[in-house]
Amino acid sequence: MQPLLIKRGAEADIYIVEWNSKKAVSKVRSPKSYRHPDLDAAIRKYRTIHEASFMSAAKSAGVMTPFVYFVDPVKAEIIMEFIEGQNVRDALTPDICYKIGRCAALLHASNIIHGDLTTSNFVMNKRLVLLDFGLSYYSERTEDMATDIRLIKEVFTSAHIAVRKAFPCFVEGYASVVGTKKIDKTLENVRKIEQRGRYARMT
Amino acid sequence: MLCLGIESTAHTFGCSVIDSRGKILSDARDVYKAPEGSGIHPREASRHHMEVSPDILRNALKSGNVTMKDIDIVGYSAGPGLGPCLRVGAVIARTVAGFYKKPLVPVNHALGHIELGAMLTGASDPLVLLVSGGHTMTLAFSHGRWRVFGETLDITVGQLLDQFGRALGFASPCGNRIEELASQSAGKYMQLPYIIKGNDVSFSGLLTAAVKLASCNTELADTCYSLQETAFAMLAEAVERALSFTSKKEMMIVGGVAANKRLAQMLDSVCSRQDAKLFVCPIKFAGDNGAQIAWTALREYMATKMNVQVEESTVQQSWRLDTVHVSWRR
Numbered sequence: 001m002q003p004l005l006i007k008r009g010a011e012a013d014i015y016i017v018e019w020n021s022k023k024a025v026s027k028v029r030s031p032k033s034y035r036h037p038d039l040d041a042a043i044r045k046y047r048t049i050h051e052a053s054f055m056s057a058a059k060s061a062g063v064m065t066p067f068v069y070f071v072d073p074v075k076a077e078i079i080m081e082f083i084e085g086q087n088v089r090d091a092l093t094p095d096i097c098y099k100i101g102r103c104a105a106l107l108h109a110s111n112i113i114h115g116d117l118t119t120s121n122f123v124m125n126k127r128l129v130l131l132d133f134g135l136s137y138y139s140e141r142t143e144d145m146a147t148d149i150r151l152i153k154e155v156f157t158s159a160h161i162a163v164r165k166a167f168p169c170f171v172e173g174y175a176s177v178v179g180t181k182k183i184d185k186t187l188e189n190v191r192k193i194e195q196r197g198r199y200a201r202m203t
Numbered sequence: 204m205l206c207l208g209i210e211s212t213a214h215t216f217g218c219s220v221i222d223s224r225g226k227i228l229s230d231a232r233d234v235y236k237a238p239e240g241s242g243i244h245p246r247e248a249s250r251h252h253m254e255v256s257p258d259i260l261r262n263a264l265k266s267g268n269v270t271m272k273d274i275d276i277v278g279y280s281a282g283p284g285l286g287p288c289l290r291v292g293a294v295i296a297r298t299v300a301g302f303y304k305k306p307l308v309p310v311n312h313a314l315g316h317i318e319l320g321a322m323l324t325g326a327s328d329p330l331v332l333l334v335s336g337g338h339t340m341t342l343a344f345s346h347g348r349w350r351v352f353g354e355t356l357d358i359t360v361g362q363l364l365d366q367f368g369r370a371l372g373f374a375s376p377c378g379n380r381i382e383e384l385a386s387q388s389a390g391k392y393m394q395l396p397y398i399i400k401g402n403d404v405s406f407s408g409l410l411t412a413a414v415k416l417a418s419c420n421t422e423l424a425d426t427c428y429s430l431q432e433t434a435f436a437m438l439a440e441a442v443e444r445a446l447s448f449t450s451k452k453e454m455m456i457v458g459g460v461a462a463n464k465r466l467a468q469m470l471d472s473v474c475s476r477q478d479a480k481l482f483v484c485p486i487k488f489a490g491d492n493g494a495q496i497a498w499t500a501l502r503e504y505m506a507t508k509m510n511v512q513v514e515e516s517t518v519q520q521s522w523r524l525d526t527v528h529v530s531w532r533r
Contacts, residue, residue, distance in 0.1 A: 008476065010440070010447035034472035035436045036392040043397065089448070116401045120448050135399065147356075151401035157525075158343070158350035159448065197354065198338060199283040199521040 101173025146189035208497025211292030212284025218263035219493030229267030249287035278500020281309035282522035315495030335458030336361030353402030388428035
């Protein structure tokens with residue numbers, strides 16, 4: 001089977017390939033001509049290795065991610081399980097927002113910061129599957145967890161303004177894992193980050 | 204219909220007359236120059252604006268071959284920006300609007316950048332990268348507003364370049380000088396912090412590291428080169444993420460930093476990868492100017508007849524673009 005390009009993402013090209021006679025996904029961070037070669041190589045290698053290890057770490061935290069079959073840090077390629085399902089960016093509902101909240105909270109409870117928590121990185125299979133851990137890292141700081149939450153909030157208010165109560169549903173899902181005391185503390189930090197933004201109102 | 208626009212958010216005081224078909228009849232401006240090694244002092248900048256304003260206003264009318272009687276509406280930049288500077292523009296606008304009995308229309312300065320850029324380049328529904336001393340944001344239009352997809356979490360790319368330049372004793376704005384120096388480098392890249400947080404960027408760590416790098420005996424051209432490469436690659440990645448997410452087929456870059464050729468070159472590469480058309484705001488109108496205010500006021504007034512009474516007209520130093528309802532755009 002010839003590799004079939006299915007998506008030219010921001011970071012990587014996604015191909016459908018065959019791996020041990022199973023349908024699989026190959027994610028290749030191909031070189032970007034606009035970046036300096038040294039910078040480009042460093043970013044691609046770093047993110048590929050990180051992504052592969054965090055996909056496994058997220059599983060232990062209780063979040064569904066594709067199985068990693070093979071990693072090539074030099075080519076910046078990961079071959080992973082193919083996940084059937086719809087991209088959440090195109091099918092967001094309040095119920096899914098709740099589940100995204102649960103996913104985020106499970107990761108944070110294991111001190112994993114996703115780093116790119118956006119709706120296009122979720123696929124709705126039977127369960128919700130999270131992708132794209134290239135920017136993930138370990139941290140126990142509330143600030144870093146709040147950065148994750150602020151990003152998904154920004155995505156809700158920019159791309160999904162028609163989905164009503166998206167963020168409140170997310171918060172509800174998050175609180176169902178970690179409790180209201182913890183989420184309140186994190187949301188307070190989200191507010192602090194927002195106020196640091198350009199031209200934010202000081203309230 | 205003719206509109207007089209008055210811009211005074213930061214270092215530029217500008218007046219411009221524009222007609223309802225988007226023809227810029229005149230564009231007069233004067234830029235406050237800070238002493239080398241220091242930034243905009245709000246009080247000094249506002250003093251500069253006060254001193255030049257009568258001439259700039261007269262010049263804008265004269266070179267447009269119009270008198271105040273021909274003008275139908277007066278637009279002014281009501282924020283965001285430096286308080287003392289904003290107030291100078293507002294005072295001039297209130298005075299002419301009140302005396303000649305013209306409707307007075309407050310305009311969001313950032314919206315002005317985007318709307319004038321779209322008019323001049325012909326972009327209809329672009330993903331926008333707004334990069335200036337005051338803003339670093341990726342935006343797309345949805346449900347009546349320009350929605351923020353990503354932005355800087357601390358300083359803007361304009362501030363990064365200016366503060367780096369000032370630390371070396373350059374005169375602000377420093378972007379030009381840094382670009383020139385970078386182009387003299389042989390392409391020696393030194394690693395600097397590259398911070399992407401999802402769709403957002405952060406430049407404060409990069410600034411500290413670049414200033415430190417410049418102070419430890421490195422070739423200045425190489426430091427400028429590395430700074431530009433790192434900062435612009437971050438912006439290019441943020442844009443590529445937003446393009447991929449939104450599937451927009453147009454991309455527009457506006458704001459003072461849009462004048463940088465290396466940034467435009469990187470974005471061009473991003474756009475061809477993502478199959479989008481790149482629109483770059485013409486250099487002359489990339490930075491702050493009166494035309495952006497005039498054009499936006501005109502569109503607003505033609506669509507909604509929105510205007511304020513002189514006694515109720517205000518300025519806002521903090522006024523986010525994503526709180527502005529834009530009724531004329533779909």
